[in-house]
Amino acid sequence: MKTDASSPPPPSEEAASPSMERLPVHLWEQVFSFLPVSTVLVSRAVCRLWDATLRSAPFSSLYAAAPARHEQLDDLHFLLFADLGSAAPFAAAYRPSQDRWSALPIPRPACAASCFHRVHASGGALVLAEQKNGSFVVHDLFAGVGHEIAPMVSLQGQSYALGLIDNGQLGYKIVAVSTLDRVVSQVFDSETCLWTWKGEFLGRFAVLGNSANLHGVLYCLSRAPDHLLAYELDSGEWSLVDVAMPPSCVVCPHLLVHRGALFLIGGEEEGGDISRIVMWELDGREKRWRVCGCMPDELLQEFRGQRMNHFYTLDRKGVVCFCNTSSNVLLMCDLRSMRWWWPKKCPFLISADGHSWFGHALEPRLGDFRCSVQFARHQKS
Amino acid sequence: MSSGDSGPSSSKQLVQQPAAAGRSPNQPPLLGAGGRKVIVLKSGDEEEFEVDLLDAMQSRTLRRAIEDGCGDGPMPLPNLTGPVLAKVVELFRRHRGDPRWADELQETEKEGMFKDYAPQKPTAEVKGFDREFVSVDRDALFDLLRAANFLEAPGLLDVTCDAAADAVMNMTVEEVREYFGLVNDYTPEEEAALRKQHEWAFQ
Structure with missing residues (x-):
């Protein structure tokens, strides 16, 4: 200098x-x-x-x-829609801090087989994507770099990623499960670049929903039957959290962490239609989900439009995005102030071929995204 | 850089007055009106400011000088102007008990000087003052940044650095160059490559 x-x-x-x-x-x-x-x-x-x-x-x-702006929302990106199949694939990213949209390129495939087919999980700045040829890549979409990782061990074709935990420069972990006759989990650690079996739970569930990481425990909701499950990341121990599920029939449930507590957002169904969108907070002492808010009626009417049988919920840092899957209408809520707003209309044209919903909330980070070298070495040895 | 006594540290500039006869280092300075311990700071343009001793301790530079026993007479600060020093002294007064530096004071406590000085969270009023404090033009902000750097005052540094960062955040690359008087020394190709690399951030 x-x-x-x-x-x-x-x-x-x-x-x-x-x-x-x-x-x-x-x-x-x-x-x-x-x-x-x-x-x-x-x-x-x-x-x-x-x-x-x-x-x-x-x-x-x-x-x-000393991340001085650690609590700020400046760089929060909701990657809501994407056209994975086009020649120049990109994700339409909404930034709540600016109420603006930007286009985030998704790696251009070297060949048709290597284009992103499906994004399984995300965390921090990273996404875990499955390519058309069945291989898996972990990608930092902001830095535009990624690397292939070994595929998870598939149990009768039924393994899926439950969560990706991005620890920044310390690496990342991916938890994948299969839920055939019991829950069997495997963890990928970027330090070792290996999948290892870690934990199982004797319980039959149709599927495990989205996960939320709180103090080293990955919480997720099971469907059919509905329970709250906890997975200790360090020990690989599964447990069923002793909590009564909301009494009403909850559809489209979404689990999230906010202010160091666990929240559940979901729709209440009435006659095949979603009549309310409710938020519950986990009350550990009372062992129940306590209603702590709901989408205001006038907003719900507009969000629902003519009809809504399904909606997606996405969150990060206390900011929640709701998307009506029939109409792609979006509604935002900042849980810290309970402020609701309609985001600016997405300016990008994305083909509605069923792959347009992307649904990952990410934040860029500084520093190199490493691991690929280690993986290459591991492959050779 | 070490701020020790032996190096050519900034506190040297402060020790211009002759050492007061018969006073040893670490002896509490004089008492002002109402029994408060006060010191007098003198700006480069000869303006004098009476400051509560405990408020002055927010500056590591001033603290070192006081602990070296030069808090008796007016303490000359030749590189700070009167208006800048007036603002700084006011911020010190408003930040009294700010945890950002009060913890540090507790550690260096001597003779129970700080026992009534409990740290407290910055109130909305203090935050409002901080905002107002940096609502100044560019040159004034730079003066405050330099003062914060010279005085090594964490609270003052936080407020001024945050304001400078805010300025950067709200400007384009061209505006930043203009504002900070920086010359673009990239070739057009290099700059284009940099912008291309993180295109999303420039949108």
């Missing part, structure tokens, strides 16, 4: 416009540490000095250690 941070400015330039040369680099690092990842990336394009500072090791460790 050509600037000597500690040297005082020449007095003759006192009246000139202030510049980076006149503030020590460590002070700029402090300023930059208050930026969201997106602005850090944009700021690299300002000049070489900024680029060097923003890529430097001292800044990286400062940024990782």
